């Protein structure tokens with residue numbers, strides 16, 4: 001496949017006014033008839049060909065132009081392009097194609113998920129259905145007729161409103177749907193199957209009653225209430241916070257088990273991975289409940305940020321994704337806690353996105369080129385993209401930001417636009433020059449922010465010297481300075497905020513000094529509050545200052561951050577000790593900090609749980625110059641155990657205090673209580689003490705909810721009590737074997753067990769009857785978890801983990817290239833490891849590249865990584 005460049009963008013020569021589709025659904029072969037009304041775009045060359053996209057799997061049956069079969073010399077099919085020549089300014093094109101849903105294992109286009117027809121058209125799936133200008137800047141009004149066997153597929157859904165239906169001979173029936181809003185093909189969807197529905201209504205701010213429907217298999221009907229509740233809250237939030245009202249009379253969500261990502265925002269007919277919509281306290285953890293809420297909200301918010309205003313081309317993906325992630329983050333913060341949410345977001349950004357930005361696939365938020373766009377649904381486009389929008393919010397303040405989004409939606413409603421258009425709306429309402437700010441979209445890499453300070457006691461002046469730089473990334477060695485909002489406060493020696501010093505410093509030059517006058521004594525700076533820019537901060541805090549900030553910082557996020565930095569330092573010292581063959585020893589300072597957190601009754605339990613959680617192995621790996629998976633694992637394991645031992649009575653007291661007989665409730669307080677209880681259990685279980693095994697087993701047995709049951713299972717399964725681990729895993733299996741999503745957790749817990757021999761256990765899991773190698777959720781639970789959440793086993797020096805992953809990639813590439821390419825990520829990070837591992841990992845990448853018929857997806861990632 002060729003490389004596509006942003007600089008080559010050209011507006012389409014033709015627009016499609018209307019698209020009428022007729023699907024005769026049969027599993028082996030489905031006939032698709034498309035009837036397009038087409039006009040040449042204003043100003044386009046009269047000789048311009050019409051370019052339609054069509055995947056090689058689509059059989060072209062016939063092409064008719066204004067009622068006449070198209071002459072052979074008038075069309076040409078080459079690769080994915082079908083070009084039509086010598087066209088009038090306005091015409092009708094009828095195209096008949098044949099496709100094979102049952103053979104579609106890639107899960108792009110029209111496929112079958114456990115007997116349910118579903119589509120996935122973003123980014124370029126529509127071309128697997130019929131020939132069409134499959135690009136987001138071609139929008140049309142879709143009318144879709146579905147014809148299928150009535151008993152097998154009683155429910156027939158597509159975008160918009162149902163306008164007609166009927167029965168046919170031979171037990172077949174049909175339904176016609178019409179979507180009045182012009183849309184690009186990537187937002188097209190259809191679903192056909194035997195589904196049950198959960199219904200409700202939402203009355204919009206202008207008084208329109210919208211029918212809300214969530215469809216799933218009948219057995220899952222009791223797991224839809226939370227998604228429905230989340231949807232209604234999201235609809236209301238978008239009206240209140242962004243002034244956005246829903247624009248159709250019906251909003252549907254369908255849950256399917258086979259899905260490459262989390263969910264899809266098709267106009268009026270969202271299709272969801274069951275993992276992101278089904279929720280029940282017995283089967284779903286609190287974390288998974290929150291994921292359902294945020295994904296439901298995310299897809300709903302796309303109705304404006306993505307559907308009403310869409311992307312001109314796929315380089316602009318962050319226009320809709322970064323903005324929508326920012327919107328869903330703010331929604332979740334409003335529903336729960338701003339600080340907790342921020343800690344969760346930043347943890348993910350700093351471990352996974354920073355690693356991506358430092359790796360071979362690093363790219364700007366608005367990439368310049370790609371081979372396969374599916375490879376660019378990344379943490380950079382989504383999460384860093386959201387940080388960029390957040391920085392605009394910080395720079396403009398909430399009121400101007402809202403004026404900016406109002407202007408953006410009003411100015412571009414019904415259009416396909418660019419990230420420049422988004423920033424322009426912000427510039428226009430604020431009168432600010434945001435041209436430098438746009439470098440956040442065009443330059444890849446994680447900037448370094450170095451801060452140094454000096455205090456002039458005689459003049460009572462305090463100065464902060466800020467210096468920024470950004471490492472080279474594949475697309476550019478030299479970087480220009482970013483426009484960076486750095487939120488700070490100055491604290492006095494009691495930890496109180498020095499009045500007037502909480503502010504947002506705007507760093508625009510490579511180096512800049514900020515002066516604060518009338519500062520009566522040397523202050524302690526709290527820097528980058530709320531993580532106001534996605535950068536790596538370097539300020540020489542002493543351990544004592546970090547301990548002080550972890551108690552007194554006026555910013556909740558920075559209080560957490562100070563404790564984490566202290567733990568990071570200690571862990572880094574332990575890692576070095578392990579590498580030098582020195583015995584581990586525990587430093588008193590962290591025990592004191594952890595002890596005072598454990599005892600502090602002012603700290604909310606959810607925050608306490610976060611504060612007491614050590615930095616993850618993934619974060620420690622990201623921070624390391626050269627990743628030593630064994631040293632990182634052993635150091636963290638030692639520290640957890642040592643903290644458990646040193647504070648044993650406190651952990652047990654707190655576990656007991658957090659234990660409750662009350663029935664499950666999904667409230668904020670109860671979620672916090674369960675989280676802290678599980679954190680305490682995790683520490684206690686590191687002690688290899690039979691009394692705590694009994695405690696974990698009692699928690700497992702008494703739990704009326706998955707959050708407590710799963711945490712107890714994980715603690716026992718990962719412990720050294722092998723017999724108890726096997727017995728509990730077995731009990732859990734027998735309890736939940738008919739719940740596919742719970743079985744994913746069961747698989748994941750085993751695949752992430754750090755004890756030796758994990759690869760052999762993973763091989764057994766792959767043979768287990770509940771494993772299905774065609775289902776992406778199962779692949780992620782076993783292969784993804786082993787390769788990404790079990791570093792000490794995956795990176796074993798015999799290289800077998802690497803060979804295992806390469807085998808799976810080669811197998812999967814023929815079946816589902818998108819999933820194969822995503823699972824490949826751990827091998828692409830070889831540069832961060834020692835020479836021996838580097839060589840082993842590269843050998844596997846080379847082996848993959850030698851495969852003659854590699855997909856564009858895997859080829860792009862593997863070739864950019866070697």
Ligand code: HT7
Nearest residue numbers: 122123260261263264265374377
């Ligand atoms: N906009 C959706 C993207 C998506 C997707 C992309 C590529 C392949 C499969 C996919 N499924 C969904 C999801 C979202 O961000 O809302």
Ligand code: ZN
Nearest residue numbers: 298302321324
């Ligand atoms: Zn999205």
